[in-house]
Amino acid sequence: MTISQDMLRAEVAQRIRAARPELAARLDLRTPDGLLAAQQEILLAAQDAKVSAICVLRGFDLPTWVRATCAFAGRVDPAAAVAWRQDFTRTVFLAGNPDNLRDRFTFGHVADDGSAAWQDPAPVGDSSTLRRLLKLFDGSAELPTRPPAVVRVLADRDPAGRAPVRRELYVATAGVTVADCLVHLNHLLVEAVLDGVVGPGDQLTVRQAPRLSGLAGPFAALRIANTPSRPDQLRAYAALTEEAHHA
Template sequence: MFTQEFLRTQLASRIRLAHPGRGDEAPDPGPLTAELLTELASAAEAATTTVTVVLRRFEPQVYAESVLRYALSLPDTLRASWLRAYTRTVFLTGNPANLTGRFGFHYVSQDGSMAWTAPDDAGERSPLRRLLRLFPTAELPPLPARLRVPATAGTPEHDGPAPVREARLYAVTTRVSLAAYLVHVHHVLAEAVIAQLIDEHTELTIHHVPQLDPADGPFDLLRVVPDPDAASDDQPETAGAGRLRAYAALTLTAGAS
């Protein structure tokens, strides 16, 4: 199990990256107190940059492949601002085929079941938000223990095989709704692409696990957010900020095709 102190450190480093004035060049704000985390989390929550995803159905293999293809399709200018804008992702229920003529989607999945907008600051004012309902917070359906997601690159243009990275994503399934699963997996994969941990030559294996095991690390990326099911009054060391939980983690290993 991860300690709360370790998770607070992970959360604080992620939020400082997004919070104006608390980047790498900012002075150290001091101990990672509950009050500081509450302040930083509130600033992140107030961020307006949003990606809207329209889903007709959920299929885990197609979903993971499509998230990677979407993130890889973003131009460098949008990738550079993603982390600092603390970009949020909103999932809506709908059929992209009925909407593509009215909305300029940035990316549509190969099977047409999902469509993404480019990051923007429309937030709650998005016409899609007014037209469609939020994807339901349903129980997470049965998932395979492992999913293999092939590299998205086609035939390399240079001579010889392209170098291949191998990545493992561990996604928590205990006390996680389908809507939450979509968000956690999306954020880890998108941020891994933006941080250049994953590229078009990366082969990904997704492990669905009851909880994260530190023994599977060290992790290159960890998704840490407040646990909505934990009562903060039982955890005096996290009072005011809530108890934290790690929901997904990514680790890389070098490989060759």
């Protein structure tokens, strides 16, 4: 199954049905116009999101952040995750040193190297003090190119009888900034963990490619958003393959 506009529209429609069934009932997500209308409503609603998580970043290293993001998602309370999913796992990225903030703020997870820390998803007002204290993380630089890296995630979690699997995690780079990457991968990874697609001990081979349109599936998860220059066109920004088979 190769990535195509029809496939991308079907995937986006499925995500909307799961998180916002009332939109699916009111708009015809099978048509490009209906899907675009739903996405526009979601963008407007995001400005008044009820629930969000907070990520404080001292710096950004792609494999390290992938590992830490999965660890954070694996610790999110299931009840909190339900409300968070209704706001499409919205996360705000702030610039700061977590080590300097632990005495004043409670974090649900801190990366092993201290480069990032997360506040659990909660009503937006709960994080107002931290958001006033820190600025948004400046991720305006283009995503740096790096060789493939193997990341083992959730290694400290009980697998509960589930055998670890290997997957490929593809990240698009053409025209993508660090800030873009944070947003796209955050949605993909936390939702994959919450859904049980990514589990304890899994190995993710992180690979970068200018564009993902040529990739052939099957895919376990996709991060899809509009192309900035063409709102009617969708683009895959990250892709998580089904279990990789090795000889």
